[in-house]
Amino acid sequence: MMNKRTGASSVAALLLVALLAWVAAGCGTIRGGYPSEVDMSGHEHHAGGGGSAVAAASCADMTEPPSNAPVREFDLKAAQTTVTLSGGKKAEAWTYNGSTPGPELRVKEGDRVVVNLANEDVKKGVTIHWHGVVLPCSQDGVPGVTQDAVRPGESFRYEFVAAHPGTYWYHSHQQSSEQAERGLVGRLIVEPKGGAFRYDRDYAVTFQKLNDKYVLTNGREDGLRLDAKPGETVRLRLINAYNDVQWVGVAGASFQVVSIDGQDLNGPGVIRDQWIPIGGGQRYDVLFTMPDDGQVQVYSRDQTKWSVTLGEGAAPKPVGKEAPAFDFTGYGTPKDDGITPDMPFDRTYELVLGPTNINGKSGHNIPPIVVKEGEWIKVRFVHKLGSEHPMHLHGHLFKILTKNGKPLTGSPIYADSVLLFRGDVYEVTFQANNPGLWMEHCHNLGHAAAGMTMMVNYEGVSTPYRVGTKSGNIPD
Ligand SMILES: [Cu+2]
Incomplete structure (x- = not known):
């Protein structure tokens, strides 16, 4: 049986851990799971200076280059x-x-x-x-x-x-x-x-x-x-x-x-x-x-x-x-584009979709998908719980590779979203060819507001902007 004294100090220790976690997460959440301030690039900004070893390119500087386009x-x-x-x-x-x-x-x-x-x-x-x-x-x-x-x-x-x-x-x-x-x-x-x-x-x-x-x-x-x-x-x-x-x-x-x-x-x-x-x-x-x-x-x-x-x-x-x-x-006619389910991928991620969460986590607490320019990324979406989830990726087109383990047999499907019903498993792939910081979220926007939103971040890309209640930037 547990010693009463030890039990009490264990509870105190647990409370302390919980308190520290709460402080680390930005002193609690106010709306939609957002803290007062969060850097969605995932870069650490320590008070004592230092920070990322990689020289960061800023999303703010990534603009359309001049051209003669009408x-x-x-x-x-x-x-x-x-x-x-x-x-x-x-x-x-x-x-x-x-x-x-x-x-x-x-x-x-x-x-x-x-x-x-x-x-x-x-x-x-x-x-x-x-x-x-x-x-x-x-x-x-x-x-x-x-x-x-x-x-x-x-x-x-x-x-x-x-x-x-x-x-x-x-x-x-x-x-x-x-x-x-x-x-x-x-x-x-x-x-x-x-x-x-x-x-x-x-x-x-x-x-x-x-x-x-x-x-x-x-x-x-x-x-x-x-x-x-x-x-x-x-x-x-x-x-x-x-x-x-x-x-x-x-x-x-x-x-x-x-x-x-x-x-x-x-x-x-x-x-x-x-x-x-x-x-x-x-x-x-x-x-x-x-x-x-x-x-x-x-x-x-x-x-x-x-x-x-x-x-x-x-x-x-x-x-x-x-x-x-x-x-x-x-549906439609196959066309060989060299992108197949059995080709090598540089990184593979599995995203298990709950009612309004991804891999059991919400919003900025979901670890980002981190990519390097040029890499091929495979994402496996698994719909576990809740209503339909139309999962949408910013800044890229992905190719849908498989549904429920079976490769697509018709026209290649390139899309910025894939709609999952309960029990569906889809694999998609995209090439990391557009450096930046990109949202990946459910486009049932009620789900997104409840936390079903995460980031695809290119290594070394930073942002001067902040999400949270302090700036008032709430991108659900
Ligand atoms: Cu959803």
Whole structure:
């Protein structure tokens, strides 16, 4: 039996250890697991000087180099706004340029995109994250990592080359679980110079749930109507700017899934009556030809107010509720890119996903994935608990290698996110070819705010910015 005296001192020792751990972690957490101040680069800054032995390159200095690329410049003003929804209802929102979603930014592949962000009166500050775009670290829009949140009266200039054509979107990354929901979202479309697909119409659609209440399709509560004539081919770019997965169907036409997360697929086959699971933050482009007679409808199975109706005439027969799920793991035509599940990897990480944690840890307590430029990194995602997790990586495209141990057999899939349902195991790989400090997080933003967010840090890269309650930079 335990000696009473020894037991008491053991308890005291445990309490002391707990207290020291609490102090070391930044004197406790206040919101969303954030301490008063944390350096997300993972560099130590000891009071006595010293610090990292590696001469640090700063994320703040990683900018788009000058070039002769054509410049497309936009101004976006963030403000508290009363928006009028279709049907006349009014809602309090936070907007870019007075509407939610904000303006659709359309540029051409290779353009130099310049965006002047001004914050009029969104009190906690805002940023713009260019979701899915591979760009220099300082332009990624993550408060406390790549910049400070832009306070009321302040501004920030974003500048990057849109190198990869595709369907992207933008949103504030300052308290994004709140700010995206309140309306700080918009579309970014990078049109291809050439491309494998031909179409007469090119439309982009945002599904969002404003204030977790109003189900909006491009800002409309009553669904979106788009022009398309019989026989015309339509590219419809679907963006899930909400947190929950949407099962989207195409009624009235056969279709191809031509792009996932903005990256074109190789040899996508023509399919019909399938539900496409689109996770939070993900994009799927579908291509179809309008029938000789009647409409095409594209809509969410479980939330039919997220709907797009194209063309005139009779409504199509709905997609059956029991129709199969679209499966990208064997869709399209293989193409050898030399990236295979059995190639050598420089580093392998396993991330076990809980309800709102990764490997049992949360937020800044999750050790970062540390990489060196040029390395090939394999990440194995294991969905253990909770609802769906659309895991999103900043600054890179990864290739999806395997699902549940089986290599993909169709088109290569390059993406910035992978959607996991409970029990799923995916392996992905990316080359560390964009030095910086990059978030890797669940794009169910409620999960991210609860701690399901971590970093992919390049060795030797530092940041002058800090996350935490002291700076007010909260990048969930
Ligand atoms: Cu999640």
